Amino acid sequence: MAKVVGLVNLHSDVSYKGLTERRPVASVSFLGRYGIIDFVLSNMSNSNVDTVGVLIKEKPRSLFKHLGNGNSWNFNSKSGGVSLLYNEKYANNTMYNHDINNLVENIAFIEKAKADYVVIAPAHIITTMNYAEVIDAHARSGAEITMVYQRINNAHESFVGSDYLRLKGKQVTEIKQNKGNRKERNISLETYVINTKVLLQLIGYAKKISSFFDLKDTLAYLCDERKIMAYEYKGFARCIDSYDAYYKVSMEFLDMDVSTQVFKSTWPIFTNTNDTPPTKYLKNAQVKKSFVANGAIIDGEVEGSILSRNVTIGKNAVVKNCIILNGSKVSPGAHLENVIIDKDARIEKKTELIGDSEPLYVKEGDVV
Amino acid sequence: MSKEIVAMILAGGRGTRLEALTAKVAKPAVYFGGKYRIIDFPLSNCANSGIDIVGVLTQYESVLLGTYVGAGSKWGLDGNKSLAAILPARERGEVGATWYAGTADAIYQNIGFLDQHSPEYVLILSGDHIYKMDYADMLAAHKAKGADLTVAVLNVSMKEASRFGIMNTNKDGTIYEFEEKPEKPKSTLASMGIYIFTYKELRKYLIEDAKDENSKHDFGMNIIPMMLNDGKKLYAYEFAGYWKDVGTVESLWQANMDLLDDKELDLYNIKRDWKIYTEDTLSKPQIIGEEATVKNSLVTQGCIVNGDVKGSVLFNNVYIGEGAKVVDSVLMPGVLVEEGAEIYKSIVDEGVVIKAKKVVNKEAKEVELVSDNAK
Numbered sequence: 001m002a003k004v005v006g007l008v009n010l011h012s013d014v015s016y017k018g019l020t021e022r023r024p025v026a027s028v029s030f031l032g033r034y035g036i037i038d039f040v041l042s043n044m045s046n047s048n049v050d051t052v053g054v055l056i057k058e059k060p061r062s063l064f065k066h067l068g069n070g071n072s073w074n075f076n077s078k079s080g081g082v083s084l085l086y087n088e089k090y091a092n093n094t095m096y097n098h099d100i101n102n103l104v105e106n107i108a109f110i111e112k113a114k115a116d117y118v119v120i121a122p123a124h125i126i127t128t129m130n131y132a133e134v135i136d137a138h139a140r141s142g143a144e145i146t147m148v149y150q151r152i153n154n155a156h157e158s159f160v161g162s163d164y165l166r167l168k169g170k171q172v173t174e175i176k177q178n179k180g181n182r183k184e185r186n187i188s189l190e191t192y193v194i195n196t197k198v199l200l201q202l203i204g205y206a207k208k209i210s211s212f213f214d215l216k217d218t219l220a221y222l223c224d225e226r227k228i229m230a231y232e233y234k235g236f237a238r239c240i241d242s243y244d245a246y247y248k249v250s251m252e253f254l255d256m257d258v259s260t261q262v263f264k265s266t267w268p269i270f271t272n273t274n275d276t277p278p279t280k281y282l283k284n285a286q287v288k289k290s291f292v293a294n295g296a297i298i299d300g301e302v303e304g305s306i307l308s309r310n311v312t313i314g315k316n317a318v319v320k321n322c323i324i325l326n327g328s329k330v331s332p333g334a335h336l337e338n339v340i341i342d343k344d345a346r347i348e349k350k351t352e353l354i355g356d357s358e359p360l361y362v363k364e365g366d367v368v
Numbered sequence: 369m370s371k372e373i374v375a376m377i378l379a380g381g382r383g384t385r386l387e388a389l390t391a392k393v394a395k396p397a398v399y400f401g402g403k404y405r406i407i408d409f410p411l412s413n414c415a416n417s418g419i420d421i422v423g424v425l426t427q428y429e430s431v432l433l434g435t436y437v438g439a440g441s442k443w444g445l446d447g448n449k450s451l452a453a454i455l456p457a458r459e460r461g462e463v464g465a466t467w468y469a470g471t472a473d474a475i476y477q478n479i480g481f482l483d484q485h486s487p488e489y490v491l492i493l494s495g496d497h498i499y500k501m502d503y504a505d506m507l508a509a510h511k512a513k514g515a516d517l518t519v520a521v522l523n524v525s526m527k528e529a530s531r532f533g534i535m536n537t538n539k540d541g542t543i544y545e546f547e548e549k550p551e552k553p554k555s556t557l558a559s560m561g562i563y564i565f566t567y568k569e570l571r572k573y574l575i576e577d578a579k580d581e582n583s584k585h586d587f588g589m590n591i592i593p594m595m596l597n598d599g600k601k602l603y604a605y606e607f608a609g610y611w612k613d614v615g616t617v618e619s620l621w622q623a624n625m626d627l628l629d630d631k632e633l634d635l636y637n638i639k640r641d642w643k644i645y646t647e648d649t650l651s652k653p654q655i656i657g658e659e660a661t662v663k664n665s666l667v668t669q670g671c672i673v674n675g676d677v678k679g680s681v682l683f684n685n686v687y688i689g690e691g692a693k694v695v696d697s698v699l700m701p702g703v704l705v706e707e708g709a710e711i712y713k714s715i716v717d718e719g720v721v722i723k724a725k726k727v728v729n730k731e732a733k734e735v736e737l738v739s740d741n742a743k
Binding site for chain 2: 263285297
């Protein structure tokens with residue numbers, strides 16, 4: 001079997017307003033008990049890619065804490081594991097802090113792994129992709145580079161700002177940005193399989209063209225010189241590329257038809273455990289159509305919401321269409337609609353908070 | 369390197385009165401509280417008390433328990449200098465194959481393991497009790513008194529005292545007599561089966577006890593009386609808090625119901641940060657459906673609730689169908705309650721399917737146990 005190393009690419013311009021003020025997109029809490037990065041890491045693990053490097057762009061503290069030694073994602077702790085690849089040198093330099101420079105800085109990781117192929121995927125595009133199938137197709141095609149895309153018919157409202165591919169047969173002829181002016185596009189899922197040798201060449205090449213060129217730029221620049229194959233992925237894919245998309249995609253999961261596409265017993269989503277007790281529903285609890293993580297204590301009304309670990313909802317409080325992150329407390333009688341509450345905040349004095357289609361945001365640790 | 373204290377958890381018991389629940393697993397591995405197994409409590413207490421060498425002595429149906437405890441990583445006991453060691457009854461070089469004949473014999477057969485760590489003190493625990501306790505406080509008391517043996521006791525009511533081993537003590541806390549299930553108790557201090565021995569003394573008495581063919585090799589019946597006879601220093605250490613030995617189906621049900629009452633066992637660390645660690649099940653968060661109601665209940669990750677749940681404890685991956693009713697019941701992992709079924713005052717064992725519209729224990733007088741392992 002070919003040897004494969006995985007790279008989770010956290011170099012992107014995606015941010016979620018307040019939620020990413022102090023943490024990277026990768027460790028933003030998602031669906032009550034996950035971090036955004038858990039999905040791509042679980043895909044790697046489930047695809048038997050057991051050596052994974054995480055290309056960290058910024059704010060690494062919460063990510064270090066979340067990932068630990070990588071045991072939770074079922075990577076073999078001796079023959080594989082998760083390596084955190086951080087580019088200290090350019091951490092504070094926007095133009096130079098990109099994936100190519102991170103790879104240059106951490107090139108030893110790629111060299112030592114001695115893999116045949118490298119599979120590269122972002123964290124903010126949520127899929128249940130089996131990379132083994134992509135690698136298989138890549139190997140059979142004889143291509144040096146394979147790009148994964150999905151044909152979508154709502155490109156005017158999702159994946160705006162992502163790249164799309166122009167194809168000739170199965171070959172990529174052009175890579176352009178989706179400006180949202182058409183519905184049907186072959187959207188790049190920013191997931192690539194590249195022969196290790198070719199990746200090393202690309203890195204060297206990119207440095208020669210422009211110091212500001214990242215991997216995307218380089219691939220776009222090279223697609224008429226190199227043979228880049230396109231691989232169509234037809235499974236679940238959502239792009240969480242903004243605060244609004246974070247809220248919208250989260251809420252979408254409350255629909256069982258959506259969540260059952262992702263949570264399958266054959267494709268576990270791994271995360272680290274926090275040893276929180278079961279959630280306690282008290283006498284006045286009225287919970288409907290919601291995702292609830294463990295450790296919560298609920299005595300109020302909750303509808304169409306996502307509650308993370310150790311959240312407290314007081315008596316007669318009303319929580320509708322909200323996302324409440326770990327450890328936050330909603331006081332008795334408070335009324336919240338369309339609100340995202342970051343970790344360890346307390347809703348005490350301001351007892352009515354109502355957002356609109358763009359949800360209100362309460363900062364981590366704030367008392368409101 | 370020698371350790372100050374090593375813990376030994378007696379986890380070999382069958383727990384016959386738990387009926388079908390222990391048909392295939394040892395009592396310490398029985399599920400409790402929505403996501404735990406009973407042995408999580410002593411193991412977490414050890415981890416939280418800073419005890420990092422723990423022997424787990426197994427006998428009855430030891431495979432699942434052994435796999436579950438593993439190297440102790442669930443409780444953070446898998447560091448370079450920490451260890452959870454499964455010590456099953458086994459074939460040994462000098463005597464051949466033997467079972468553990470009693471609590472004291474089980475420890476005696478593992479003197480080699482203890483010698484290897486040469487601890488100053490040994491903490492003996494039971495693998496089937498539910499409680500939160502800081503053993504470091506008990507050790508401090510043991511040291512302060514210069515005791516040879518400290519026994520943790522719980523002050524029970526006079527009515528209950530006849531069900532326990534009772535420690536009769538002097539005013540200074542020294543034990544002068546031990547009575548097993550006395551008809552007319554002189555005191556209400558019940559032994560919790562938690563002992564701290566000074567290892568030197570324990571070792572001596574275990575060897576002496578092993579020579580006695582008439583001994584039942586039991587701490588309560590043999591070791592403690594022998595030490596009292598010899599005028600050793602035995603102290604009672606009074607524990608205040610929730611403690612339960614769940615011996616029967618009824619008491620296991622009751623202990624689960626106790627969790628719905630805030631005053632009992634504090635799983636939410638409201639008073640003190642003392643987590644109970646357990647296995648993570650990789651389940652998605654619980655999903656409460658559009659037509660569901662959940663009141664006065666514990667529900668854990670992986671559950672999908674579409675019906676009515678009241679006064680109940682739901683373990684991971686339980687599914688409650690639409691229109692189903694679950695009242696005052698404990699549903700163990702993977703239980704599937706189909707549409708319109710009703711369950712009252714029951715313990716439903718792992719993986720049981722309750723068919724659509726079926727009604728279980730509507731009378732709700734006694735606790736009903738529903739299990740695929742029932743005879």
